Amino acid sequence: MTEANGAVTRPKPNPLDPIELGVLTACYDASLRRREMISMLADAIGVSADEVFYTWMMRRKWLLDHYGQHRRLGTSGWAYFFHGYECDLRHDDGRLLRYDFGPGGRVDTFTAWGVLQYVITSMLPWSDYSDLKLWLRGTEAAPARFAGDLGKMGVVWDTLATRGMFQPAAPDLVALQSHYTSVGPDGLTYIRFPRETPETTIIDCAVAHRLVLSPIGVRILDDYTVAQPADPRR
Amino acid sequence: MTPQSLNVIGSTQLEVFRVTVDEMAQAMTVDPGIFWANAIQRDGPIEVWEINGERFLFNGNHRYHAAMSIGADIPTEAVVVVDKTGSVIPTFRFNQMVWIPGRK
Numbered sequence: 001m002t003e004a005n006g007a008v009t010r011p012k013p014n015p016l017d018p019i020e021l022g023v024l025t026a027c028y029d030a031s032l033r034r035r036e037m038i039s040m041l042a043d044a045i046g047v048s049a050d051e052v053f054y055t056w057m058m059r060r061k062w063l064l065d066h067y068g069q070h071r072r073l074g075t076s077g078w079a080y081f082f083h084g085y086e087c088d089l090r091h092d093d094g095r096l097l098r099y100d101f102g103p104g105g106r107v108d109t110f111t112a113w114g115v116l117q118y119v120i121t122s123m124l125p126w127s128d129y130s131d132l133k134l135w136l137r138g139t140e141a142a143p144a145r146f147a148g149d150l151g152k153m154g155v156v157w158d159t160l161a162t163r164g165m166f167q168p169a170a171p172d173l174v175a176l177q178s179h180y181t182s183v184g185p186d187g188l189t190y191i192r193f194p195r196e197t198p199e200t201t202i203i204d205c206a207v208a209h210r211l212v213l214s215p216i217g218v219r220i221l222d223d224y225t226v227a228q229p230a231d232p233r234r
Numbered sequence: 235m236t237p238q239s240l241n242v243i244g245s246t247q248l249e250v251f252r253v254t255v256d257e258m259a260q261a262m263t264v265d266p267g268i269f270w271a272n273a274i275q276r277d278g279p280i281e282v283w284e285i286n287g288e289r290f291l292f293n294g295n296h297r298y299h300a301a302m303s304i305g306a307d308i309p310t311e312a313v314v315v316v317d318k319t320g321s322v323i324p325t326f327r328f329n330q331m332v333w334i335p336g337r338k
Contacts, residue, residue: 058323060246060323060324061322061323061324064248064324069247069248069249083247083338084277084278084281084293084294085278086277112275113275150275150276154275186235186310187235187310187311188310188313188314188315189279189311189313189314189315190314190315190317191314191315191316192316192317193317195319195320202318206316
């Protein structure tokens with residue numbers, strides 16, 4: 001769009017409501033935390049930061065023999081717990097940061113459940129998310145990390161997704177896995193890649209659907225930051 | 235389908251947490267539909283790796299054991315079987331697995 005004076009302007013998308021903006025901010029915030037913390041996790045298992053995911057997936061015997069599936073990180077108060085295609089970092093104060101790893105071991109990927117756990121357990125020195133916590137908390141008594149209501153989160157999540165705030169980390173790999181996926185006569189879903197497919201490709205395909213912020217999502221956060229005197233993402 | 239009909243003989247993880255299994259079994263009893271929908275959204279489907287003709291749990295260990303413990307069915311849409319022939323990931327037969335008293 002071009003204004004009368006020739007300046008190019010971007011059309012303004014409809015604003016998000018405070019809860020939607022809070023969840024979108026938390027997606028970004030949690031990604032920052034994961035980037036901050038990955039070195040500590042990597043050091044704890046004796047690999048470089050970009051090798052953490054593949055070490056768990058492909059060098060598991062070595063990892064289990066030397067460090068274990070779960071372990072405290074010295075006197076930091078943090079402990080890691082690898083499971084599935086994920087790793088939880090848990091602090092003694094209750095904070096939980098979940099790595100929903102993406103292709104290549106990237107750590108900016110997220111899921112609704114991981115972001116919900118981050119919000120519900122977050123506290124100083126991280127963001128407190130007081131209002132968001134109140135809104136997302138479930139009614140049942142549960143340990144803090146399970147206290148978020150996935151149904152409530154899902155409503156916000158679907159709105160953000162519909163408005164284009166997220167995108168899959170690697171759509172090409174999602175399509176590749178889909179090509180080799182079929183439903184058997186027993187009703188189960190089978191994934192069978194050709195024999196020559198590299199192990200890293202198969203692993204990357206398994207997490208390729210995980211989400212990252214889209215350019216629209218990043219722009220919304222940028223616009224909001226510009227409009228605020230203090231950066232709510234810090 | 236029954237957990238047994240998946241023909242899984244073990245897992246790629248050594249440990250299972252008793253309280254987590256019991257809590258999942260309880261939730262499965264109260265409302266299986268909600269349990270499985272939430273479980274898939276949280277942690278993805280139960281993923282079974284087929285390694286050289288034998289099946290091992292890669293993801294969803296606690297859900298599988300919860301279903302086993304109460305004789306509940308597992309929805310077919312909650313299971314993915316991945317051909318991992320040649321994988322060198324460590325595997326543990328069910329009778330080798332270590333049951334830990336607490337929560338995952």
